[in-house]
Amino acid sequence: MTRLALQPAPPRLTYLQMVLRDTLRGVGPRVGLAWLVVLTFLAVFAPFLANSYPYAVRTTDGSLSFPLFRYLRPVDVALPVMTLLALLAWRLFGRVPARWRLLVWVLASSAVCAACFLTIKPPLRQTYDRYREQVKQGEVIWAITTPIPYSPSDRLSELRFLAPSASPWRLMGTEGNGADVFSRMVHASRIAMAIGLIATSIALVIGVIVGGLMGYFSGIVDLIGMRLVEIFAAVPTFFLLLILVAVMPPEWNPYKLYVMMVIIGITGWVGYARFVRAEFLRLREQDFVTSARACGLPLSSILFRHMLPNGMAPVLVEASFGVAGAILAESTLSFLGLGLVDQPSWGQMLSESISGTGSFKWWMAFFPGMAIFLTVFAYNLVGESLRDAIDPHTRKVAAL
Amino acid sequence: MENRFGFKDLVTLVLLVVVIAMVYLSMVQFDRQWDDIKALNNNITTLTNNQSQMRSQIDKLSEKLDKGVAIVQPNGTHTATTDGNPTPTASIPNNGLHGLYEARTEPDFAEGDTVVDAFGTQIKSVTALTYKDLYGRRIQSFVIESLAVQDDDTLEFLPLIAESWKIDDHSKDYDAYLAKKKPELEAKVDADATLLDPIRKGMLDELTKTGQKPPEPGSDDDKALTADAREKWIDQQVRDDPERPSALVVTFKLRKDVRFSDGVPLTAHDVQFSWELMNNPLLNAPETRNFYDNVESYKALDDYTVEFRFREPNFLAFDMAAGFGILPKHFYEKFSIEDINSKPGLLMGSGRYRMPDPESWAPGKLMKLVRNENYWGPKPGPAALIWLEIEEDVSRMASFKNGQIDYFAATSEQFDELKKDEKITSRYTPFNYLPVPTGYSFVAWNVTREGKPTIFADKRVRQAMTYLIDRQRIAKEVMLGYASPTSGPFDDKSRQADPDIKPREYDPKKALELLKQVGWKPGADGVLRNAKGEPFAFTLTYPSGSDTYERIMLMLKDSFNRAGILMTQDPQQWSIFIERVDGRAFDACALAWGGGSIEGDIRQMFHSSQIANGANNFTSYINPELDKLIDEARRTIDEDKRMKLWQACHRILYEDQPYTFLLRRQSTTFIDKRFHNVKRVTTGLNDRSEWYVPAGQQLRGE
């Protein structure tokens, strides 16, 4: 804090803002963050970017239809609205305390979600080739299509394993069932991002609670807790993940996305628990905790109001590496054929790149592989520079 | 600072590591040598055995000669020449070895060279009786022989170890006995219902064990269960009745010149021992025991005569006795049952090939059979057979392209690609053919779920579903033409199938019409709906893990979707899939039945008695007429009559479509051109022991 005071005309920056500013000083984290923003955009607006249904079609019989909007699922509407609300809350109401903005956003989003899931009922049957038929018959006067005019599950089995080409418009080629790789990439980003963020949050919550309890109480709680941590640390995480996914009850298959989030979450909490524990063990000897105790503050208050915020910063660094790890875990599971059924996934596409006859489909390896790599790299870059920004020792060295 | 870790220490450490590595490598090298030495040792033992036996035989012979015995050439059998092989002029006997004799009469026949094949998996075990997979069975077929073999072209049984047999059909006595005994038993059980209690209890336990709810007392289900128990009780009483006449008695006369690969003669006691070993409850072969349950007794009457008795008349009875592999008693007796269960490499027999070491093979070691130099018949051409284990499709194909594999079973995709490659076709002959028996894939439509009829209960719906599946297109696009649509459970060319029935063509219009008749009409969104407005939706369950399956399912989904039927894919791991099928908890499922025996028995899939207790009629399909036909056919020993009955079954199945029969898949293989006498026969290709490589073209040593 002394460093700040020495600066001329100091803008009143909070600790968070300061860390953010330090984090984004280098080129690397900026590029990383930019990629994450692009990816979030792709994930949120996936059906508006890659869809077999055009936005609007005017046919020769004079009718104007909007197939894309008719076939939108509730989540396709809810996600963009929630994102817009978040942007609004962040940019427009800067004066209002962050806590209130967050609360309002959560409430509004829940309302939007509920409204979407209650009101939007897309048709049960997908008729991808309807528009194509119309074009073939010469019935279409004009149409506005999405930049990638293919849905991820729009399979044309006569177009298997097409190499990338501009004509036909298959920028990243097609996969084994004749679906568009680019479209699948875009839609897969949604799953990857969701699993990465939510699985890490789950791991974080479990880790912080267990680690916090261990660090605060120490003694026998710590001893038992450490054994628990050791148990989970001794089994290779990926091995545990494999067992859990493989033995999952088949009734959960429709919710496999959520199950995978939970599974990746509960195999990943050990690191956070250790971190929080160590941090708490360090903090509990410090003056401010002692004085809080001397003041007779209740346990929960000390734990969560005083100790947690102080111990949190380094944990967040770990979390950003954690997201990268979760995305990797998801793609590896999908690669091994244990991922979601009939859903696009980067890992699954990667596994298809070497076919049974041994011919190598480079586009099936390169594009999904790069997507995984760039995302993981971006999170690691951000995490790295976040760590440098938080840690006063390396702050000088943070050259990235 | 005394214990500072310096540069010198580093060097010492590195040196230490190097020394350890060298020691390890030399140990590996010794291990390799040791394996070779063991195989050599084993060869020497066999040779010594042989020599001592030959000496004793020569001694006997010279004794006889001294006494002055005339040597007469018996008619109809081959003359023994000095090398134990027949002269080309001798007439070829009509037994299981005629293929070998024929091969040896070819002018350019030569012994030597090796056939290298590749399996797509690791062989788990080759130990007789306890092997668990197809691959184990394949290896066995070269090492172990049976009493008689089915000719691969005419499909009739030819003598092998047995020189002749006699079949006594007592099924008339049996039927008469049954006609008399059954009413007696029925009266007895109806008089005293408590007799059924132990069986009922067993059935209820079975239900709870498989996670189903036992029926309420007095309910229809409960009554059905009691009726089942009554049937079972009667069967059991009949089975345990010592006065029951055997339905069939088969007596085999064995040849006297058959020897195991270690030179020990094969006698009727070996036959009896093989059956006893299989029936030992400790042996890990419960499925085999169950299969041969109909065999009541097996007895060596003297050294070269065996008698088999069968409980019930059944068209497969003779096949069971004749086709069972005969094991050497003196060899397997050495081991405890635990050993036979857990050792993967205990394999010895009287066949054309033998394991280099009959005891110590283990998974991961090279799977190699060498020619049985002691073979009692004419010796085959190839000196050794090798099976490589290459799990990845890609690596297997790479090895093939490098010329390391002589017999390559390609996938349709690989076959299609390689067939166009001139480098390959100049060296290998491509074969694609429908072997007999072939399995077939199908979609099974569940008729009853949780006691209620499903949407597939009406046969018109099932017919419509078949019309909606473009099997030609699946065969062309997924199987690249190396499969053909099929109309029923029997091989299309077999006599069991009605030759007039052709698979239904893809015809969505007809399908929609049929569905309309039942009450499914397209709604505003194009989805078919019934009068209540419910959409036509179902889940198709299938085993996960196969790309081919996955692609077929996607095609089905798209084509149903076009017709307005909503299908949800539900791939499941095999164990869970089976659980679903056993519990009848599915709408429709896709699966394939394997080849089975040459004359297929359809009772387990389509007979109504196979619905209860998780048996294999998992669609709960009932047709009393079909039941009667199946029972009749199974009891009929006369072949022509039986075939008529099977054809009638085929017609009913075609009309009812309990399954939509999808495809029969062709075998697609490449075989090195240096092998001569590779022939297409009814079952596929002739046995590889009948192939040979002319002297100049031999490529591999032993």
Added chain:
Amino acid sequence: MANYIIRRLILLVPTLLGMTFVVFMIMALSPGGIGGSLLNDLGELDSQQSRAIRQYYENRYGINQPVIVQYVKWLNLVSPVGFRSQRDETGKPHYTSFGFKWPDLGESMAKHRPVSTMIAEALPITLLLNLITTPIVYILAILMGIYAARYRGKMLDVGLSTSMLALWSLPTIMIAVLLIGFLANRDNLHWFPPGGFNSVEAHTMAFLPHRTEAGFERGWLLDRGWHLVLPVLCMLYGSFAWLMKLMRSSLLENLSADFVRTARAKGLSDNRVLWGHAFRNSLLPLITVLAGVLPGLLAGSVVIEKIFSLPGMGNLAIEAINARDREVVLATTLISGLLSLLCILVADLLYTLADPRVSYE
């Protein structure tokens, strides 16, 4: 020191117990339960047969008993002290006397072979991969780390740091697929084999490379090495990047420490300072993370063994998990757990060797 080791070893027991218990429970509570898939091992459906098989397995493996009983029985089997057992004629084990006995990992339900032999076949392959990889990783990482630290802050260093982070972020599956696709594929360069542990004809080869009339023959040893290049490369790069960054930062920290400044003040040359003073201290964190690297490599080899179809522990584990082969899954868990726990212990001990200030007395 001895006391400390004994205490740590005793603490291993509850951890191992807990670990196997967790895995056992997950397997038991899963649908199909323990051995669910075994009943249909042949892929055959006949219900009568499957009932007969189930009967056999229930007798032999006791899979119809309560889960806890099964677990206790399994513990009895693996523990060196316990009841000895014998099978009766139905295959059911009966317990006889209590005392010391050989620990037994049981019998694989899917392959009907003793698990210990299966592990004995698979473990050396995984260990070999790791034993080749670890020293290479360390040597490379230390050298590169020193190099980067020397030129700290310069363009080269910055570039190196970022590319190390990128290297660390590269997903193994992608690298493996690309390596196979480009370096082991007939469409591109066909330099390496796409998988496996030995060539098909390796059993006929001589041990060492040599020249024959037909030309150069690789020999068994070189053949194996040739097969291991790509898998080792895949295992190598990730930990290398991570260790190099660690080495660099720890060296930097030491170079700015007081004792180095003192050494410099004495007029020692840069090289003397680096090798004589800073280097050894910088190795400390690398030794501690050895504990993390080895288990990490073990787990990482699961995917690599699968992709390159090497018959090691990872492949064994995946196969066993798919088949719900309880004994094998438990054995692989136990052994990989034991190995990683021992690694942690060894790393802690190494730490005292390298840093006299630390002691566990």
